[in-house]
Amino acid sequence: MLDPLSQAEWVALILSLQVAIVGVLVALPFGFAIAWLLARVNFPGKFLLDSLVAMPLVLPPVATGYILLMTFGLNAPLGHFLHETFGLRLVFDWTGAALVAAIMGFPLMVRTIRLSLETIDYGIVDAARTLGATPFRAFITIIVPLSLPGLLAGTVLAFARALGEFGATIAFVGNIPGQTQTLPLALYSVLQSPGGDALGYRLVLISALLAIASLAVAEFVGRFLRRKLTGSEQ
Amino acid sequence: MKNQLSVDITRRLPNFELAAAFEAESGVTSLLGPSGAGKSMTLHCIAGLADAHHGRIELNGTPLFNTGAHIIVPPEKREFGVVFQDPRLFPHMSIRSNLTYGSTRAREPLADFDEIVSLLDIQHLLNRRPHHLSGGEKQRVAIGRALLSSPSALLMDEPLASLDLLRRREILPFIERLKDRFKLPILYVSHNLDETIRLADQVLIMQAGRIVTSGPTEETLSRIEVQSILFGEAHAPEPLTIVSGHIAERHDMGLVCVNTPWGRLNTPYVDGEVGRKLRIRIRARDIILSTRPPTDLSIRNVIEGEVGLMTEAGTSQVDVLIRPNGEGSKPALWARITKHAATELNLAPGKKVWALLKAVVLATDIDLDALT
Numbered sequence: 001m002l003d004p005l006s007q008a009e010w011v012a013l014i015l016s017l018q019v020a021i022v023g024v025l026v027a028l029p030f031g032f033a034i035a036w037l038l039a040r041v042n043f044p045g046k047f048l049l050d051s052l053v054a055m056p057l058v059l060p061p062v063a064t065g066y067i068l069l070m071t072f073g074l075n076a077p078l079g080h081f082l083h084e085t086f087g088l089r090l091v092f093d094w095t096g097a098a099l100v101a102a103i104m105g106f107p108l109m110v111r112t113i114r115l116s117l118e119t120i121d122y123g124i125v126d127a128a129r130t131l132g133a134t135p136f137r138a139f140i141t142i143i144v145p146l147s148l149p150g151l152l153a154g155t156v157l158a159f160a161r162a163l164g165e166f167g168a169t170i171a172f173v174g175n176i177p178g179q180t181q182t183l184p185l186a187l188y189s190v191l192q193s194p195g196g197d198a199l200g201y202r203l204v205l206i207s208a209l210l211a212i213a214s215l216a217v218a219e220f221v222g223r224f225l226r227r228k229l230t231g232s233e234q
Numbered sequence: 235m236k237n238q239l240s241v242d243i244t245r246r247l248p249n250f251e252l253a254a255a256f257e258a259e260s261g262v263t264s265l266l267g268p269s270g271a272g273k274s275m276t277l278h279c280i281a282g283l284a285d286a287h288h289g290r291i292e293l294n295g296t297p298l299f300n301t302g303a304h305i306i307v308p309p310e311k312r313e314f315g316v317v318f319q320d321p322r323l324f325p326h327m328s329i330r331s332n333l334t335y336g337s338t339r340a341r342e343p344l345a346d347f348d349e350i351v352s353l354l355d356i357q358h359l360l361n362r363r364p365h366h367l368s369g370g371e372k373q374r375v376a377i378g379r380a381l382l383s384s385p386s387a388l389l390m391d392e393p394l395a396s397l398d399l400l401r402r403r404e405i406l407p408f409i410e411r412l413k414d415r416f417k418l419p420i421l422y423v424s425h426n427l428d429e430t431i432r433l434a435d436q437v438l439i440m441q442a443g444r445i446v447t448s449g450p451t452e453e454t455l456s457r458i459e460v461q462s463i464l465f466g467e468a469h470a471p472e473p474l475t476i477v478s479g480h481i482a483e484r485h486d487m488g489l490v491c492v493n494t495p496w497g498r499l500n501t502p503y504v505d506g507e508v509g510r511k512l513r514i515r516i517r518a519r520d521i522i523l524s525t526r527p528p529t530d531l532s533i534r535n536v537i538e539g540e541v542g543l544m545t546e547a548g549t550s551q552v553d554v555l556i557r558p559n560g561e562g563s564k565p566a567l568w569a570r571i572t573k574h575a576a577t578e579l580n581l582a583p584g585k586k587v588w589a590l591l592k593a594v595v596l597a598t599d600i601d602l603d604a605l606t
Contacts, residue, residue: 126283127322127376129309131336131383141335145326229326230365 005206011178012186013206019094019182020162023101024155027109031154035113040122056168057107065171068100072172096173097165097180104165105158112157116150117143149225156218160211183207239387239419243279243289243299252276252286252443258387260417264430264451266464267440273423274319276440277391280421281316282309293386313341315380317390321372323364329375330360336383343384344416353415354378354408370401374408381412387419388412394429402429409433427464431455431476431513439463452476452513456565458545458553473553473568475516481508489534489593496558496567500534501596518553518570520595524588525579535591541583542566544576552576556589 005013037043038050056064072079072090082088090096120143128138166184173180175189187203190196242255252272256263265273278284280291282298285306291299293314298307315336323332333351337343344350351357354374364372373393380388393409394402410433413420424430430437430451437455438448441463447454454460455476479494481504492499492514504512528536539558547553553570557563567589581587 121322123318123320124322124324126309127316127318128324128335129283130281130312130314130316131379132310132338133335134308134310142324230363 005202008177008186009202009206012181012183012203013210015094015097015178015180016163016182016210019097020101020159022095023098023162024105024109024159026098027102027106027158028151028155031106031109031158032113032151035110035117035154038110039114039117053110054107056104061104061165061167062171064103065100065168068096068103068168068172072096072099091172092174092176092180094173094180097169097182100168100172101162101165102158104168105161108161109154109158112154113147113150116147116153119150120146145229148229149222152218152222152225156214160214163207163210163214183210237294237387237417237419238292239280239294239421240290240292241276241280243276243286243291245275245279245284245286245288250443252279254279254440254443254445255289256438256445256448258419258421258436260419261435262413262420262422262433264434264437265421265423265440266427266430266434266437267425268464269425271440272443273425273440274391277316277389277421277423281314281389282307282312283316313384313386315383315385315388317373317376317380317388317393319392319395321364321369321376323367323372323375323379325364327363328360329356329362329364329367332364332375333360333379333382336379341384344381344418347382350378350381353411368401369397370404373397373401373405377405377408377412381416385418387421390420390422392423392425394426395424406432425464427455427474428515431515452478452565456568458568472547472570473518475518475565475567476513477516477565477567478511478513481506481510481512483508495564496537496539499537499591499596500593502594514596516567516591516596518568520591521567521569521571522590523554523556523569523571523575523579523581524590525581525585527588528590531590532592533590534593535596537567537589537591539563539567539587539589541581541585541587543583544581546573550574554581554587556587558589 034049034053038046069091070076072082074080074083074089074091079090082090088095090099125138125142128142133141164184166188169180169182170185175181175185181189183203183206187200190200190203237260239258243252245252250272252275254272254276265276267273275284279286286299288301289299290297293312297303297305298312299305324335351360354377356371356374356378359367359371359375367375377393394405397405406429413433422433434451436449437451438445439454439460440446446463447460456474458473461474477494477496479492479499482491482493482498484490488502489500490504492501492512499514501514506512537558539556540560542555542557545553547570550573551570552573553568554576556567556569558567569589
């Protein structure tokens with residue numbers, strides 16, 4: 001059989017997708033909730049929350065990985081608790097890599113969803129209320145559909161960011177083939193080995209194709225949604 | 235059951251205090267006042283979209299808000315149909331879905347879907363999206379959506395303010411129709427005198443957060459102090475008289491004869507069947523006074539009456555109140571003439587005068603915005 005990818009490359013590709021998808025899906029409800037808080041609620045310490053959410057974007061990724069290691073390591077209280085109670089061991093495990101993916105994509109996700117929530121005309125939510133809609137029904141029938149394009153864009157951005165994640169991942173979960181070795185980490189390993197630079201281009205190509213494919217899907221679905229939502233031609 | 239909205243609320247903001255108390259029954263009650271008077275805020279408090287700080291709101295005897303009894307009914311349970319200044323349609327839904335959004339309420343509908351849709355003439359829009367509709371069409375859909383939520387009262391917050399003159403003329407007849415068709419209290423916030431003259435059964439005049447006066451439309455709006463609130467003192471307001479009547483007959487050449495409490499008035503062409511009620515606005519400066527019955531003039535309207543009070547208007551003019559039906563005339567007619575003329579004619583309270591009005595200066599319903 002003519003297989004364009006080697007066994008190791010397949011493993012890294014599938015692991016990358018798994019880590020990024022799980023990470024983004026876990027982040028999504030939190031991302032939406034925090035975006036909602038930042039966009040619609042005034043509370044003391046809002047600036048603090050805003051800065052905290054942006055942290056992974058500005059902190060060196062290795063530092064983020066180090067902080068995670070200090071928090072979720074088996075010797076740390078929280079890591080110890082999670083392992084003892086739920087048998088959840090994040091360190092040196094793909095679940096840890098997914099957590100890193102969630103955290104590193106989080107600022108982009110929150111920012112994008114927040115922007116889309118801020119462009120909604122909340123006068124129409126008032127209108128829905130006077131028509132008999134409870135806050136919950138108004139949320140489900142008005143706010144969720146109208147923020148869908150932003151939700152999608154935020155998810156794709158976070159997904160793309162997660163696919164490229166390197167520093168925090170290697171610091172927190174290491175570089176174990178089949179366990180935590182995602183595409184960027186595999187590329188790093190290849191480049192470290194003698195004569196590897198000749199093989200590296202294949203992994204770069206896969207990464208690039210993956211990124212382009214996800215952006216293209218986002219663009220396509222986004223256009224479709226916008227047309228669905230407003231009935232406009234653009 | 236008597237349809238009645240009863241309001242007595244206060245709301246304090248850093249630079250503004252709202253203290254509104256009034257009752258509104260079936261028919262159109264216009265809440266009129268300069269911008270910033272608190273009209274919209276009052277409406278939002280009634281709808282439950284803004285919080286009043288104190289007081290009570292009752293609709294048909296049911297308390298919706300009562301600080302004494304700790305009652306705050308959320309907006310979705312208040313049974314108001316609200317029409318806002320902007321249409322606020324749901325952009326992601328078809329017109330049909332917009333219209334039926336509120337009809338999940340388990341209440342007896344005002345009228346069935348088809349009737350309301352044809353009343354507002356929006357049948358052809360049902361499968362479109364709000365995006366493709368004109369401003370006037372959107373506002374008609376917004377009105378239909380409010381009606382289809384089976385409201386016990388309608389709250390309209392300057393529903394025509396965001397529309398241009400032509401669109402306003404397009405929508406006004408629809409609002410008139412629903413006023414005749416549904417016996418609901420309609421609270422109509424406006425700062426446009428013409429809309430109010432055309433639609434309102436009674437008016438509430440609001441200034442700086444308070445209802446300063448209220449009463450039947452013609453009588454209240456013909457009062458000088460009300461006019462200075464609406465137009466502002468700075469403009470040295472010219473008094474305005476509003477008289478209502480019914481179309482009595484149509485002459486050839488377009489002249490329409492209207493029966494009023496003063497007798498028959500002739501106006502240029504207006505829409506409507508014989509018997510239709512309409513209101514006529516008369517500007518004080520358009521009136522000529524004579525102390526003898528006039529003859530041989532092109533004038534179509536002569537109103538006989540006696541001079542009531544006279545008030546100075548600036549240095550050179552005087553406003554004369556003429557009572558066509560003697561003392562207690564409702565309404566009385568304001569005329570503005572020069573002091574010079576008043577002196578020459580020896581005008582004084584009690585003197586008999588003839589007020590001359592060219593038919594073409596009588597503004598009726600169709601001349602929206604002729605004055606404001």
